[in-house]
Amino acid sequence: MSMAALDNVGTRAGASRLDWTPYLAGAGIGVLSWIAFGIAKDPIGVTTAYGRLAGEVAIPLLGSDAVANNTYWKLAPFAFDYGVLFLVGIMIGAFVSAIMSGTFKVELVPDVWKQEMGGSVWKRFTYAFLGGVIIMYGARLAGGCTSGHGISGGLQLAVSSWLFLAVMFATGLIASFLLFHAKKA
Amino acid sequence: MTDLFAPGSIALALLIGAAFGFLLHRGRVTSCNVIENQFRLKDYTVLKVMLTAIIVGGVGVMALADANLAKYAVKDANLLGVALGAGLFGIGMVFYGYCPGTGLAAIATGSVHALVGALGMIAGGILFALSFDWVKANILTVGAYGKIRLPDVTGISAPVWFAGLTLVAIAFFIWAERQQKS
Numbered sequence: 001m002s003m004a005a006l007d008n009v010g011t012r013a014g015a016s017r018l019d020w021t022p023y024l025a026g027a028g029i030g031v032l033s034w035i036a037f038g039i040a041k042d043p044i045g046v047t048t049a050y051g052r053l054a055g056e057v058a059i060p061l062l063g064s065d066a067v068a069n070n071t072y073w074k075l076a077p078f079a080f081d082y083g084v085l086f087l088v089g090i091m092i093g094a095f096v097s098a099i100m101s102g103t104f105k106v107e108l109v110p111d112v113w114k115q116e117m118g119g120s121v122w123k124r125f126t127y128a129f130l131g132g133v134i135i136m137y138g139a140r141l142a143g144g145c146t147s148g149h150g151i152s153g154g155l156q157l158a159v160s161s162w163l164f165l166a167v168m169f170a171t172g173l174i175a176s177f178l179l180f181h182a183k184k185a
Numbered sequence: 186m187t188d189l190f191a192p193g194s195i196a197l198a199l200l201i202g203a204a205f206g207f208l209l210h211r212g213r214v215t216s217c218n219v220i221e222n223q224f225r226l227k228d229y230t231v232l233k234v235m236l237t238a239i240i241v242g243g244v245g246v247m248a249l250a251d252a253n254l255a256k257y258a259v260k261d262a263n264l265l266g267v268a269l270g271a272g273l274f275g276i277g278m279v280f281y282g283y284c285p286g287t288g289l290a291a292i293a294t295g296s297v298h299a300l301v302g303a304l305g306m307i308a309g310g311i312l313f314a315l316s317f318d319w320v321k322a323n324i325l326t327v328g329a330y331g332k333i334r335l336p337d338v339t340g341i342s343a344p345v346w347f348a349g350l351t352l353v354a355i356a357f358f359i360w361a362e363r364q365q366k367s
Contacts, residue, residue, distance in 0.1 A: 037255040040193070054307045072314040090289050093210070133277070135309065170275065
C-alpha cells in the first residue's frame with residue numbers, strides 16, 4: 001500500500017479534486033515565482049516577515065524599549081506590509097483550498113505521529129512547539145526557510161540556498177531516524 | 186487604482202500569498218504526514234513539489250532577469266550561519282512536522298498542532314533577535330562570500346545548470362514513482 005494513502009486527505013466526497021499531482025502544484029509554485037520576481041519584485045518567502053511579527057509579539061513580554069533598541073528588530077521592524085500580509089494570504093489560500101476540496105479537518109495528532117509516537121496530544125504539542133522554536137531560530141540564522149531559501153533561492157541557483165537544502169535534508173533524515181526509528185530498536 | 190498591483194502592494198501580497206497557500210495545500214505538503222514521510226523516505230511528495238517549483242520557476246526567472254524584467258535577490262552565503270541554521274531547521278522540521286510556510290497554511294486547514302508550533306516559531310524568532318548581536322559578530326562573519334550563485338563559482342552557465350538539474354530531477358521522479366508503486 002502506498003504510504004500516501006495514510007494521509008488524512010482524500011476520504012471525503014469531493015476530495016478527488018485534491019488529487020493534483022505534486023508536479024502540477026510544484027509547476028504552479030514555479031509560475032507563481034515568475035510573478036513574485038517579475039511583478040511584485042519580492043521573492044516568495046515566509047520567515048523574514050515572521051521574525052518581524054515576533055518583534056510585535058515581544059513588546060508586551062520584553063517591553064517596547066527593549067524591542068525598539070534591539071539590533072535585529074531595528075533592521076526588521078514590524079508593519080502590516082507586503083511580507084506580513086503575504087502570510088495572511090497563505091492562510092486564506094490554504095483555507096479556500098481545504099473548503100473547496102472538503103478536506104478541512106480539526107487535527108490534534110496526525111496519523112503518522114499517532115502510529116509512531118502514540119496518541120498523546122500534549123506530547124505532540126510539546127514536540128510541535130519545540131520544533132517551532134528550533135525551526136524559526138534555524139531559519140533566521142540561515143537567512144531563510146524552505147520557501148525563501150529552498151524555492152526562491154534554489155531557483156536562482158544561489159550557493160547559500162543549495163547549501164541550505166543539502167544540510168536541512170541531511171539533519172532532517174538523521175533526526176527522523178532517531179525520533180521514529182532508533183527508539184523502537 | 187493603478188497602484189493596486191504595484192510592487193509591494195497589499196493586493197499583490199494577499200493574491201500571491203493566497204495562490205501560494207492554495208498550491209501548497211493542493212500539493213499536499215500542508216499535511217504533517219506527508220512531510221514526516223518525506224524524511225522517513227516513504228513519500229517523496231515534498232521533493233517532487235520543490236524540485237518542480239525550482240526548475241519551472243528558475244527557467245522563467247532566468248528568462249525574466251536576462252530580459253531585464255526581474256532582478257535576482259540572492260541571499261548571502263554566510264557559510265557557517267547557513268549550515269548551522271539549516272542543520273537546526275531540518276531537526277525543527279521533523280519535530281514540528283511542517284516548515285514555516287506549510288505550518289501557517291496547515292493552521293487554516295484545521296491543524297491545531299500546527300498552531301502550537303507557530304507559537305513556538307514566534308518564540309524562536311524572539312530568541313534569535315535577542316541573540317542577534319552575538320550571532321552577527323561571531324557566526325555570520327565566518328565564510329561570508331556574499332551573494333554568490335552556482336554559475337559564478339563553477340563557471341558553468343545557468344542554462345546548463347538547469348538542463349542538468351532537469352535530467353537529474355526526471356530520473357529521480359521516475360525512480361520515486363516506481364518506489365511508491367511497489
